[in-house]
Amino acid sequence: MNLLEQAWYKKHWWCALLLPFSALFYLVSSVRRLLFRAGVLKTERLPVPVLIVGNITVGGTGKTPFTIWLCDYLRQRGYTPGIISRGYGGKVKAPRLVTELDSPALVGDEPLLLAQRSGCPIVVSPDRVAAGRFLLEKRPQVDIIISDDGLQHYRLARDLEIVLLDGQRGLGNGWLLPAGPLRELPKRLASVDLVIANSGSSALAAGEIKLSSAAASPLLPDAEPLTPDTEIQLVAGIGNPLRFKASAEQAGFKIKHCHFWPDHHPFQADDFNMVSGPILMTEKDAVKCRKFARPDWYYLPVQAEPDAAVVARLDALLNTLGIRYGTQSGID
Template sequence: MNVLEQGWYQKHRWCALLLPLSGLFYLLSAGRRLLYRLGLKKTERLPVPVIIVGNITVGGTGKTPFTLWLCDYLRTQGYTPGIISRGYGGKVKAPRLVAELDNAALVGDEPLLLAQRSGCPVVVSPDRVAAGRFLLQKRPQVDLIISDDGLQHYRLARDLEIVLLDAQRGLGNGWLLPAGPLRELPKRLASVDLVIANSGYSALAHAGMTLQSGKAEPLLPDAPPLEPDTEIQLVAGIGNPGRFRRSAELAGFKIKHCHFWPDHHPFQADDFNMLSGPLLMTEKDAVKCRAFAKADWHYLPVVAQPDLAATTRLTTLLQQLRSRYGTQSGTD
């Protein structure tokens, strides 16, 4: 956790020095949203339903594992989903359909992981409206679009908004950026369709979700397995590395050292010159490291498990969605 995040989540008083900048951030973001409400900025609607999966805080809240779960769940409901993403950390300017062998430096680490794991087409573009149109052009069978981390992308009209919260860290000091971790004020949660608390209870959420760790997998094919009780060095470039550390400990690994970089860090071979294996990293980081990985490098996959309240509310929301779009959405 960097110094700024420590201030946010440990509620250090010096963060108050940044409140004037937070006031400016509020005026700009609230003014922009007001322009969309008044119709002075145009909201554009795609011809299929759009579900936003986002958050109101910066940093990791479990959106990627939840999106993977959501893809599977939507298929059980008869939908053929596709995914659009900004491609944060990548270099794509125009819409691009992500291939499983793409470079994360080009398309972004999360979109590449989603393309490899979801079984859904994934399109990246800074313009999510353009991404959605490109997706439907290339994959016309898609009848529902998931927008990964697009809650504040108001130009894209949406049918459902799902927000993930980290129950352990909550909303920090409750202040807007940069004095706090919030992209929008807490009252924004009252306007979304489903709030899910990850890894614990939150009074702000409608439902909960846990992350279940799988078996550690090697980055290289045919490499020897990594067994629990092994002493490892932990590597992560994610928004909430503390949660990853807890997952590794619960999986039975003995952590010798932790090496944490900022979220979406563009890993290079030189980053590991001073590290000796075995290494254990997140799956999101693994997609950036396979090209220079060694035999004793492994990643720990996680699977989202929303609770009954989440699936019940989501089922109701999808039924309402079908009534708005007609029976062609979500049917075989």
């Protein structure tokens, strides 16, 4: 976590010095959204329903594990979901169908993890409309699309908007970038279909998800298992590394040292020159480290567990969506 991000959530006074830049950010983003509402900038609709899974803050809010859960949930409802993503941290310019063997430096760490874990086809592109069309061309059986982190991508028309909040850190100091962590003002939450708090409660959310950890898995095959009570070095390059630290401690591991890098850090072997094993990292970081991993490197998989309020709200939203599109997939 960098110093600026720490200041946002600890509400340091000097963040106020950046408020003039936040005002400029608000002006530009508000004008852009107004142009879409007025039809000056065109919104484009895909022929299948589009679900946005996003947030109004920068940093990790649990979108990736929730998206993996959502894919399973949609399949249970009779849908055939696909995923589109910007591919943050990757180098893709034109739409690309992600495979499990792709390089995270090419397609991004989160899309690669989604390709490995979700069981859904995923296309990355900076242009989400183009990504959606490419996905439907390559996988015509897809009848619903999840847009990963596309809440502010207003050119793509959407049917449902789902926002994840950090239930522990909340909205920080409540200010827009760069004085605070917000991409949009809190009032934006009133216009979305479902707000979910991750790992804690929030008065702004309709329900919660919890992230539960599975057993630690080795990055390399045939490695010895890593058991709880082992003293480990903790490694993370995610938006909220302290949540990962809490998960590791809850799983029973004894943390000798923490090594935190910024979110989406492009790990290289040299980053670990001064870090001796056993190492425990996040699953998102593991996809970037596997090619130079050592036998005593492990990752901690997590899965999202929504509460009954989240599931009930999603059921109601999909019932309405099924009626709107004249299909039976979203209807019980």
